[in-house]
Amino acid sequence: MEPLKPASLTLRKTPPISTREFAELRRFIYDLVGIDIPERRKYLLENRLGPRILQLGLRNYSEYLMMLHHGPDKNTELKYFFTKITTNETSFFRDTKQLDVFETHVLKNVLQECEAAGNKSLHIWSAGCSSGEEPYTLGIMLHEILRMSIIGWKIQITANDLSPDMIAKAQAGLYGEYALRTTPKDVVDRYFIKETQGYKIHPKVQKLVSLGLINLNDKLAVKRVPKSHIIFCRNVIIYFDDAVKQKLISNFYDNLLPGGYLVLGHSETIHKLSRVFQPLIKPGGIVYRKST
Amino acid sequence: MNRVCTEHLTPGMILAKKVIGPDKGVVLEPGAAMTQEHIEALRTLGVSAVFVRFPAHMEPQREIERQVQEHVRNFFIFVDPDHEAFVELYRIAVQRSLKAFRDGWIIPCEEVLHAKNVEHLSDLFFKDAGEPGDIVRHEVGLASFPDIYFKIREVLDNPKSSAQDVARVVNTDVGFSAKLLKLVNSPFFGFSTTIDSVARAVSLVGVKEISTLALGISTINYFQNIPPELMDMRTFWRHSLRCAVFAKLLAAKKNLPSDRFFTAGLLHDVGRLVIFKNMPYASVEALLYARSDMVPLVEAETAVLGYNHTDVSKLLLEAWKFPAVLIDIIAHHHAPEIAHAREEAGIIQFADIMANVAEISAGGLFALPGMAQEDWKLLGLMPRELTLLINLHDEHFEEITSVLL
Numbered sequence: 191m192e193p194l195k196p197a198s199l200t201l202r203k204t205p206p207i208s209t210r211e212f213a214e215l216r217r218f219i220y221d222l223v224g225i226d227i228p229e230r231r232k233y234l235l236e237n238r239l240g241p242r243i244l245q246l247g248l249r250n251y252s253e254y255l256m257m258l259h260h261g262p263d264k265n266t267e268l269k270y271f272f273t274k275i276t277t278n279e280t281s282f283f284r285d286t287k288q289l290d291v292f293e294t295h296v297l298k299n300v301l302q303e304c305e306a307a308g309n310k311s312l313h314i315w316s317a318g319c320s321s322g323e324e325p326y327t328l329g330i331m332l333h334e335i336l337r338m339s340i341i342g343w344k345i346q347i348t349a350n351d352l353s354p355d356m357i358a359k360a361q362a363g364l365y366g367e368y369a370l371r372t373t374p375k376d377v378v379d380r381y382f383i384k385e386t387q388g389y390k391i392h393p394k395v396q397k398l399v400s401l402g403l404i405n406l407n408d409k410l411a412v413k414r415v416p417k418s419h420i421i422f423c424r425n426v427i428i429y430f431d432d433a434v435k436q437k438l439i440s441n442f443y444d445n446l447l448p449g450g451y452l453v454l455g456h457s458e459t460i461h462k463l464s465r466v467f468q469p470l471i472k473p474g475g476i477v478y479r480k481s482t
Numbered sequence: 483m484n485r486v487c488t489e490h491l492t493p494g495m496i497l498a499k500k501v502i503g504p505d506k507g508v509v510l511e512p513g514a515a516m517t518q519e520h521i522e523a524l525r526t527l528g529v530s531a532v533f534v535r536f537p538a539h540m541e542p543q544r545e546i547e548r549q550v551q552e553h554v555r556n557f558f559i560f561v562d563p564d565h566e567a568f569v570e571l572y573r574i575a576v577q578r579s580l581k582a583f584r585d586g587w588i589i590p591c592e593e594v595l596h597a598k599n600v601e602h603l604s605d606l607f608f609k610d611a612g613e614p615g616d617i618v619r620h621e622v623g624l625a626s627f628p629d630i631y632f633k634i635r636e637v638l639d640n641p642k643s644s645a646q647d648v649a650r651v652v653n654t655d656v657g658f659s660a661k662l663l664k665l666v667n668s669p670f671f672g673f674s675t676t677i678d679s680v681a682r683a684v685s686l687v688g689v690k691e692i693s694t695l696a697l698g699i700s701t702i703n704y705f706q707n708i709p710p711e712l713m714d715m716r717t718f719w720r721h722s723l724r725c726a727v728f729a730k731l732l733a734a735k736k737n738l739p740s741d742r743f744f745t746a747g748l749l750h751d752v753g754r755l756v757i758f759k760n761m762p763y764a765s766v767e768a769l770l771y772a773r774s775d776m777v778p779l780v781e782a783e784t785a786v787l788g789y790n791h792t793d794v795s796k797l798l799l800e801a802w803k804f805p806a807v808l809i810d811i812i813a814h815h816h817a818p819e820i821a822h823a824r825e826e827a828g829i830i831q832f833a834d835i836m837a838n839v840a841e842i843s844a845g846g847l848f849a850l851p852g853m854a855q856e857d858w859k860l861l862g863l864m865p866r867e868l869t870l871l872i873n874l875h876d877e878h879f880e881e882i883t884s885v886l887l
């Protein structure tokens with residue numbers, strides 16, 4: 191067999207995106223989901239979407255945009271599109287230091303306050319939950335704190351994401367070692383069922399979580415989410431620009447009950463965006479509180 | 483039997499060893515021709531690689547070539563696929579990886595590249611309190627920079643200094659002067675005669691050049707205590723040395739003072755060490771972000787931290803009073819268009835890219851950063867010259883490493 195000919199190797203496998211097409215696609219994505227794709231990432235976008243264009247038998251990005259705007263299957267295609275333009279890196283017990291701060295200074299207090307007020311119901315919203323590791327982690331934490339007494343509680347963890355693939359994964363609740371790499375072994379033993387196909391989240395945790403699609407850039411959709419004691423939105427706003435962040439933070443504010451808490455990703459901050467929240471600064475992490 | 487990463491599996495491949503699930507049950511029996519569903523199931527399970535046999539219609543050699551190309555392409559995902567330099571570098575990288583494969587290199591799988599437990603790391607600063615200025619001030623406050631460095635600086639600052647002055651200072655540190663002599667005597671530095679004293683080195687190479695080399699060498703010794711989970715120091719300095727080697731080669735081609743470029747290459751990422759030291763958890767997030775979003779680390783730093791290592795390098799080297807020309811090209815090696823010396827900064831930019839290419843089959847992790855057409859044109863290189871550059875690098879890299887690391 192003849193050896194590989196280097197000259198035959200090319201990097202370009204899909205049609206190039208023109209400057210105009212990129213600008214239009216960027217605008218489209220930004221207006222729709224609030225994610226801003228800078229010029230620097232043009233080729234990355236080509237790499238993500240190019241194969242799809244070939245698969246659909248389209249000639250260029252203008253045709254693809256047309257299809258997303260007006261095509262008969264535009265809703266189906268949009269779902270696929272969302273999966274392609276988002277990244278969903280996550281894991282159980284991600285940022286344990288921050289979760290410790292959350293458990294000690296937020297979760298336990300909130301539970302006590304609810305109990306003292308004679309209203310043993312709790313709503314947590316995990317906004318941008320990816321494949322479910324984050325909301326299930328919260329469910330496990332609640333089981334760990336409340337133990338048997340959890341049956342006296344009405345707990346709901348609403349978990350939403352833009353990507354239908356991710357919500358489907360969360361629904362399946364089946365995970366591999368990678369997702370569990372920072373989860374203590376005894377927790378794995380108690381809250382996961384070892385199956386042949388992977389580690390399955392225990393039904394007692396799964397039933398606390400109600401999953402669904404959401405576009406966080408859609409104000410009306412966000413308004414429909416029930417009022418929350420706590421909102422987790424970690425490693426999501428990193429993809430938004432300041433204007434979108436600001437809008438979202440203010441929608442979160444409206445969603446929170448008085449005295450409610452907002453938890454962002456380790457490197458995310460609202461310092462420059464909003465003064466309405468009271469930051470609670472602890473070694474290990476910051477959480478933001480709405481005034482009572 | 484072939485070990486194939488899950489992400490490179492294609493339907494039709496025949497499983498050669500059974501795969502066991504968490505409950506010890508059999509996920510897939512050997513002998514089964516895999517379907518798309520099987521492959522998805524292996525991904526969910528987090529299996530990083532399996533052993534397979536190729537079916538009759540798959541030519542094993544072509545199959546390996548396909549996998550290697552897929553692997554290498556991932557490194558080029560961020561760059562202009564029509565850029566002549568990157569197309570050539572892609573070809574070079576595929577050839578090198580195929581050769582490495584024949585020599586026993588194992589294609590690293592995604593799953594392995596990802597996994598690391600770093601949850602115990604804590605940052606010294608919160609996001610808003612950890613601006614480049616803050617962490618550099620903290621770093622410089624700790625400074626116990628090698629004494630020799632300051633003595634050399636004094637000599638450099640004094641316009642009246644002579645070759646003897648430099649030699650005298652360098653000679654006060656025996657280990658250090660030995661390194662310097664070994665370096666200038668290495669075939670890479672290409673002096674025809676043996677240089678047996680620092681004084682001779684200074685007169686042959688020049689006061690300025692020897693002094694900047696000395697600054698570079700003393701910096702390597704300075705950084706310790708970087709959390710090894712993030713990046714071990716050897717890997718970091720090996721990348722820096724590769725960049726130094728390429729920078730010197732590129733500069734020599736253009737008749738620029740090549741030893742200065744060697745030092746600039748050596749220190750081009752120095753700001754990253756300060757970020758690792760002061761913001762280890764944020765660094766982890768940047769590393770994760772770079773892997774998951776398939777962007778260069780510099781881009782991930784900007785997304786996660788709001789600044790990148792060049793911002794930190796600039797302030798650090800200013801605080802250490804490095805020569806301004808050196809700071810200019812180091813601080814702008816990801817944005818030559820705003821450097822005073824655009825072409826020179828472009829040399830470091832391209833040397834860094836070449837270093838990354840050389841690492842693709844030697845532990846590389848991140849997507850290559852891009853380079854503007856204008857900056858590439860300024861280098862005045864032909865794509866076909868790149869193979870020679872990489873060969874020269876291969877010839878000298880290990881020897882330079884053994885002197886300096």
Ligand SMILES: C[S@@+](CC[C@H](N)C(=O)[O-])C[C@H]1O[C@@H](n2cnc3c(N)ncnc32)[C@H](O)[C@@H]1O
Pocket residue numbers: 223224225276277278279280281284317318319320321324350351352353356404405406407423424425426429455
């Ligand atoms: C990096 S993951 C973070 C997952 C999890 N919160 C964590 O911290 O591990 C970001 C998630 O945000 C989702 N996302 C991005 N833009 C969104 C939008 N406009 N509406 C809803 N979800 C969005 C993505 O689909 C992705 O799953």
